[in-house]
Amino acid sequence: MRQWYRRFAPYFLVAVIGALIGGSLVVGCAGPAPANPNAKNGLLKPNTAEASISDARNTPIVRAAQKISPTVVGITNKAYARDFFNRKVLVDQGQGSGVIFDSQGYIATNNHVVENAQEIIVTLLDGRTFPGKVLGADPATDLAVVKIDGASDLPVAEFGDSDQLLVGEPAIAIGNPLGVEFKGSVSAGIISALNRSIDIGERRFKLIQTDAAINPGNSGGALVNADGVVVGINSAKISVTGVEGLGFAIPINTARPILQTLIEKGKVVRPYLGVSIVDAKTARQYGYTDAEKGLFVAKIFEGTPAAKAGMKLGDIILKVAGVDINSIADLRSVLDSKALGSRVDVIIIRDNAQRTVSVVLEEMPSEEK
Known part of the structure; x- marks a missing residue:
């Protein structure tokens, strides 16, 4: 009996100590633990719940932002001013944004962003900066095109419908x-x-x-x-x-053809009548007419489409191409939708009688834009 105790006592002692310290000795004696399938390089991989959170983050908004953000640039408008010592210096006149729509460096932006700029600085999302040149601007639609040169690997935005x-x-x-x-x-x-x-x-x-x-x-x-x-x-x-x-x-369907025209011509060509006008309400206040609606013709410019068609001072424009005209914005909207050389019917009131005048639209001279 005593021999049996002496023979197995060391093993009992190891077992008791192993139990007291959490089985570490037993594990050590038993060999290496099986690998944790979630462990890699000492770090645990996300569990299933964490993986589903990552999937939830991959939303259409996230994907859209990742796709388009690199194509959106910063535009700094600089102009000359006088400092405290009356020195001529370049100062920031304003800042805005733009969208790269062609890999050759064409950027769409607003006219008011680049208006009166004497220097343009374009900043890409990656921090690169380039001098920019205004190729053309159209105040009527508040669109402009800026060009940068010397930039490689430019991201380009996709235009939709x-x-x-x-x-x-x-x-x-x-x-x-x-x-x-x-x-x-x-x-x-x-x-x-x-x-x-x-x-x-x-x-x-x-x-x-x-x-x-x-x-x-x-x-x-x-x-x-x-x-x-x-x-x-x-x-x-x-x-x-x-x-x-x-x-x-x-x-973008409105902007696309205008941007292309600005690249090709530097401006947007629009038709005009060639008259100075005020709304009927204003003209009535000053005693020029008793008309309740329409536009009062205050001046006819020589050689213009309106003059050639026989329009006269004091005419009241009621309709152009079948559209009621009660403001300058109404008239601009109709004319902008017409092609150069097209013929439009202008319904007017003259001497208290309604009549129709046929006008052939011509290009608006640049100095009158």
Whole structure:
């Protein structure tokens, strides 16, 4: 019995010690533990729950932002000014955004972003900067094209079809709110409405309305759908007390031909009548007419389409090409939709009688734009 105890006592002692310290000695004696399938290089892989979170993050908005963000640039508008010592220096006049739409360095932006610029600096998402040149601008649609040279491997945005947009579908605005310090900012919302008409100056704009946040500096940036294609160029934001989430973009189907024309010609050629006009309400206040609607012709310019067609001072324009005309924006909108050389019927009131004048539209001289 004593011999049996002496023989097996060491093994009992090892077993007791192993139990007290958590079995580490037993495991050590038993050989290496089986490999953890979730371990790699000393780190644990995400479990199934964590993997599903990663999948959830891969949303259409994330994919659209990753696709388009590299194509959105910052544009700094510089102009000369006098400093405290009356020296001529270049200063920042404003900042905005742009969208690269051609690998040769063509960038779409807003006219007001580059207006009166004496130097343009373009900043890419990766931090590279290039001098830019304004190839052409169109104040009537607030569009412009900037060109940069010497840039390689430029990402290019894909333009979509804004005519296929649906109210309520996702909309992503990408730009540089408040300047290049916030470059590549992404805000998301929905397409709130289509074909919204707003009057800016003498022009009427047909715009996409969205509640995606568009702030100063976003102008000229991209409005993108869930497929990651550009459907609009961010242009204006109504900032009125009590009004939030009301942003606008120029439909890309409207912008596309204008951008191409700006590249080819540096300007957009538009037809005109060749008259100075005021609305009937204003003319009535000054006693020029008693008309309740239409536009009062205050001046006829010699050699213009209106003069050639026989229009006269004091005529009241009621309709052009079948469209009621009650504001300068109405007239601009109709004329902009017509081709040079086309003939349009202008219904006027003269000597209290209604008559029709046929006008052949010609190119508006550049000095009168």
